[in-house]
Amino acid sequence: MAEQYITLVxxxxxxxxxxxxxRSPITRLRLEQRLHMLEPDDARQLVIAEALVSWRMxxxxxxxxxxxxxxxxxxxxxxxxxxxxxxxxxxxxxxxILAALRQRKHLNESSFLEQxxxxxxxxxxxxxxxxxxxxxxxxxxxxxxxxxxxxxxxDAGALDRLMMGIIWEQLSRIADSNRFGFEAVFAFVLKWxxxxxWLARDAGKAKSRFxxxxxxxxxxx
Amino acid sequence: xxxxxxxLGWLGLYAPLGLxxxxxxxxxxxAGSAACGALLEVESGYGRFIGVxxxxxxxxxxxxxxxxxxxxxxxxxxxxxxxxxxxxxGLALLYCAIAQGDACTASINASKSKQxxxxxxxxxxALIEGFAVFAFVFALxxxxxxxx
Numbered sequence: 001m002a003e004q005y006i007t008l009v010x011x012x013x014x015x016x017x018x019x020x021x022x023r024s025p026i027t028r029l030r031l032e033q034r035l036h037m038l039e040p041d042d043a044r045q046l047v048i049a050e051a052l053v054s055w056r057m058x059x060x061x062x063x064x065x066x067x068x069x070x071x072x073x074x075x076x077x078x079x080x081x082x083x084x085x086x087x088x089x090x091x092x093x094x095x096x097i098l099a100a101l102r103q104r105k106h107l108n109e110s111s112f113l114e115q116x117x118x119x120x121x122x123x124x125x126x127x128x129x130x131x132x133x134x135x136x137x138x139x140x141x142x143x144x145x146x147x148x149x150x151x152x153x154x155d156a157g158a159l160d161r162l163m164m165g166i167i168w169e170q171l172s173r174i175a176d177s178n179r180f181g182f183e184a185v186f187a188f189v190l191k192w193x194x195x196x197x198w199l200a201r202d203a204g205k206a207k208s209r210f211x212x213x214x215x216x217x218x219x220x221x
Numbered sequence: 222x223x224x225x226x227x228x229l230g231w232l233g234l235y236a237p238l239g240l241x242x243x244x245x246x247x248x249x250x251x252a253g254s255a256a257c258g259a260l261l262e263v264e265s266g267y268g269r270f271i272g273v274x275x276x277x278x279x280x281x282x283x284x285x286x287x288x289x290x291x292x293x294x295x296x297x298x299x300x301x302x303x304x305x306x307x308x309x310x311g312l313a314l315l316y317c318a319i320a321q322g323d324a325c326t327a328s329i330n331a332s333k334s335k336q337x338x339x340x341x342x343x344x345x346x347a348l349i350e351g352f353a354v355f356a357f358v359f360a361l362x363x364x365x366x367x368x369x
Binding site for chain 1: 256258262326329335
């Protein structure tokens with residue numbers, strides 16, 4: 001139990017469940033100030049992990065799925081903390097499965113393996129079970145049937161809520177494994193990110209952003 | 222052989238105080254670190270966090286009293302008894318102090334966000350204090366049976 005992490009953890013406020021929160025209990029600036037107590041190597045790994053798996057991924061826009069996967073793989077090499085690495089892999093797997101569900105709904109192409117080969121441990125399983133409703137992965141990821149239902153119903157809001165809830169629970173479990181260590185710190189930071197994303201939800205802004213993206217795509221083509 | 226037995230006697234004589242002091246230091250360090258973190262987060266009630274952080278220090282007092290009660294002229298007859306009683310009491314106090322520090326850390330972390338749980342959150346630390354008191358009292362009782 002590193003003493004500076006005890007100080008860091010107790011200096012962080014209580015995070016209410018994201019669905020019940022009315023405001024963020026700490027600003028990003030203040031959170032950054034507190035995170036100065038992290039060991040340099042832990043801080044570096046947290047920055048890399050945040051860029052990969054925060055709710056609003058901050059990596060620059062990749063040209064293709066393959067490039068995105070290469071970047072993820074390269075970044076993953078720099079994460080040596082077992083719990084953080086496990087969580088990042090969990091999130092990448094989750095994103096891979098969601099991408100597969102979306103691709104099957106919208107494109108109905110089974111070229112998934114070629115696109116994400118090496119990007120996820122489940123890519124081959126997904127490709128082999130492309131016609132199975134849950135890619136035969138529901139036993140490992142019980143949320144897949146529910147996510148599939150939301151994707152088929154085009155209910156992005158409900159899908160977001162479901163995914164946020166799953167990640168939130170996973171992070172809570174990780175934090176409980178070492179309440180006064182790095183696990184508790186990175187779980188807090190990533191949960192705070194979810195909370196921010198939840199509080200920033202705005203249907204009007206989302207619509208205008210969507211229209212901007214449509215214009216961007218139309219202009220490129 | 223004789224110097225070894227007498228040496229063990231000296232070890233047992235000082236073990237309750239030495240080990241309890243080590244445990245209290247670790248316990249206070251952990252709870253103190255938590256208190257410092259909580260001070261950054263709360264706007265008032267700083268004193269009680271520092272007070273909770275000081276709880277593990279009480280265990281050193283038990284160590285002092287046990288060492289004083291074991292103090293006598295060391296002989297071949299009483300050294301083994303002093304060694305056994307002193308070292309085991311010291312280990313018990315060491316572990317109690319560290320565990321109490323962790324319990325205080327958890328208490329500070331819980332009560333900084335929810336002040337109404339402050340009293341009840343100290344209960345685990347108080348229980349651990351109780352175990353230290355058991356070790357302390359029975360060490361005093363048994364010390365009386367060791368030949369002078």
